[in-house]
Structure formats: structure tokens, C-alpha cells
């Protein structure tokens with residue numbers, strides 16, 4: 072099978088590509104426009120792997136997408152390209168609409184055009200897998216879980232743009248019969264995570280002895296999913312998920328942000344003790360994110376019961392692996408910090 076993976080140079084897209092290469096025989100058309108967020112540039116090199124062809128293409132460009140489908144004739148699409156950082160969506164929402172909504176509509180059109188020309192067997196086997204977020208469901212109180220039937224109620228420009236994309240994907244299925252599957256997952260963490268996100272930002276800042284900025288009082292709760300578990304789940308849904316269905320994917324690991332930061336400090340203190348004492352002393356409470364959702368939590372029983380998927384890593388195991396990866400790969404994050412993002416606070420424009 073040949074799979075077109077969009078956002079292949081990003082955090083999760085690159086984990087999906089590594090998973091496909093290590094555990095399947097599929098070939099990959101890796102598509103990415105290489106925005107500031109592209110952190111896995113190895114995949115752009117011709118010599119990377121003979122099963123991978125790289126296409127530097129922007130999903131806002133329908134003509135280019137049409138060309139990619141014509142040239143490569145993929146059997147499936149895994150769509151991960153997106154503007155993905157919530158704080159940036161507060162400062163500049165239109166880029167999120169352009170890529171996440173219009174770009175997804177372009178990809179659907181290009182895929183539909185390609186799919187409509189396939190023979191009957193290939194048409195039935197074709198899949199358009201849209202990768203989305205649990206943030207489309209809005210915010211939970213202290214109890215309850217998001218299921219596949221939870222009504223959409225997105226609160227940030229990012230989550231609203233992803234919700235728009237999810238609706239478009241389902242509309243292309245209902246209207247044109249395009250064989251789609253949609254997954255909504257919780258917060259990922261792991262290797263190659265862009266250093267603007269909570270976990271890598273805290274690891275790097277703690278290593279550098281810089282303040283650890285915790286939004287509000289640190290009580291907001293996220294469910295954390297190790298990215299390699301997510302990549303495995305996505306590949307399973309692509310191969311065995313039912314057409315027209317949605318699957319929630321979660322890590323079964325709810326943690327308050329403050330406790331995540333404290334756990335990172337604990338692991339670092341253990342691995343490289345600091346003369347100044349525990350790195351918890353670096354924690355600083357800062358202005359909350361405008362419209363910060365309180366809690367996300369996933370009911371992942373559908374994917375577990377129907378496809379037999381469960382996360383392999385506990386949060387403690389995944390976090391250990393992640394911290395060690397950042398310690399071993401400082402060249403990667405130092406280069407990215409110089410090129411794209413140096414740890415500054417984003418997303419406060421709504422307060423001005």
C-alpha cells in the first residue's frame with residue numbers, strides 16, 4: 072500500500088512515518104510545507120529511506136495537491152498537516168482557518184478527484200484518515216469523559232478550525248461516499264515534540280535553569296498519550312477501522328499541569344542533580360491562557376473493544392523516555408530553538 076502522510080515532518084506525522092517504516096511494508100508519500108513547526112527534516116532528504124518520497128507542498132494549494140495524487144496514486148491518506156499550537160491560534164487565527172479548514176477542504180477535493188477515477192476494488196479499499204483532537208469537544212468539569220458521540224463545542228480558534236475540518240471530512244463521506252475515518256486524540260508527548268508545548272518547554276527550561284511558567288494555578292487537567300502509542304493506534308484505525316466511523320484515542324493518564332511539571336523536575340533531579348536543589352524552585356505561576364479549557368478526558372473504550380488497541384506506555388514510563396530523549400538530543404532542540412522559537416510566551420494578545 073502507498074500512503075500519503077500530510078504533516079510528515081511534524082511531531083505526530085513523523086512518528087507515524089517511523090512506525091510505518093518499522094512495522095509495515097507500506098511506502099510513504101511524505102507531504103509537508105515545512106512551516107516553523109516542521110522538526111523532522113531527515114524525512115526531506117532523498118537518501119532518507121527508499122520507501123519514502125518527500126513532497127514539499129502546501130495543502131492550501133489545490134493544484135499542487137492534485138499533482139501529488141496524479142503522480143503518486145496513493146491508496147490511502149493520513150492527514151496530519153495542520154497549524155497545531157493553541158497559543159498561536161489566539162494571536163493569529165486566520166492562518167489556522169487557511170490551513171486547517173481550507174487546506175483540509177482542498178485535500179478532500181484532490182482525494183475525491185483521485186478516488187473517483189479508481190476501479191471498483193481500489194475505490195473500496197481507499198481510505199482518507201483525518202487526524203483530529205479531543206479539543207473539538209470543548210471543556211469538561213471535574214467528572215465525565217468525551218465519547219465519540221459527545222457534541223462538538225470548541226473554544227479556541229485552533230479547536231474551532233479542527234472541528235470545521237472534522238465536519239468537512241464527514242460531509243465528503245455522506246455526500247460523495249469518500250471512504251473516511253476520523254480519530255480524535257488527547258495531548259501527545261514524546262520525542263521530536265516542538266519546544267513550545269508544555270512538556271518539552273519544561274524539560275528544556277529546567278535544564279537551562281530558567282523559570283518554569285505554569286499557566287494560572289496549574290490545576291488544568293489533560294489526558295496524556297505517548298506519541299508512539301498514538302502512531303500505533305492511527306495505523307490500526309487506518310487498516311481496520313470501519314468506514315464513516317470516528318474513534319477516540321486516549322492515554323488513560325489524566326494529570327494536572329502542575330503535577331506534570333513537578334514530575335519532570337523529579338526525573339531531572341534524579342538523572343542530573345542540580346547544586347541549587349530541586350528544580351521545583353523554578354516553577355512560576357503566570358497569567359492563564361485566555362479561554363483556557365479546564366479538563367479533557369477521553370473514553371477510549373470503542374477503539375479498545377473494536378480494534379483491541381490500548382496504550383503500551385504508562386505516563387511515568389513515557390515521560391522517563393521523553394526526558395531521556397531530550398537529554399540525548401540537545402542538538403535537535405537547540406537548532407529548532409534558534410531557527411523557530413526561543414521559549415517566549417505566546418497567546419496573550421486577547422488580554423491586551
Ligand SMILES: NC(=O)c1ccc[n+]([C@@H]2O[C@H](COP(=O)([O-])OP(=O)(O)OC[C@H]3O[C@@H](n4cnc5c(N)ncnc54)[C@H](O)[C@@H]3O)[C@@H](O)[C@H]2O)c1
Pocket residue numbers: 077078079080081082083084102103104105106107108109110128129130131150151152153154155156170174202203204205233255256257258259260265
Ligand atoms: N500534538 C498533539 O498533542 C495533538 C493532539 C491531538 C491532535 N493533534 C493533531 O495531530 C496533527 C499533527 O499534530 P502535530 O502535533 O504533529 O503538529 P505539528 O505542528 O508538530 O506538525 C504539523 C506539520 O504540518 C505541517 N504543515 C502546517 N501547515 C501546513 C500546510 N499548510 N501545508 C502542508 N503542511 C503544513 C508543518 O510544517 C508541520 O510539519 C494535527 O492535525 C493536530 O491537530 C495533535
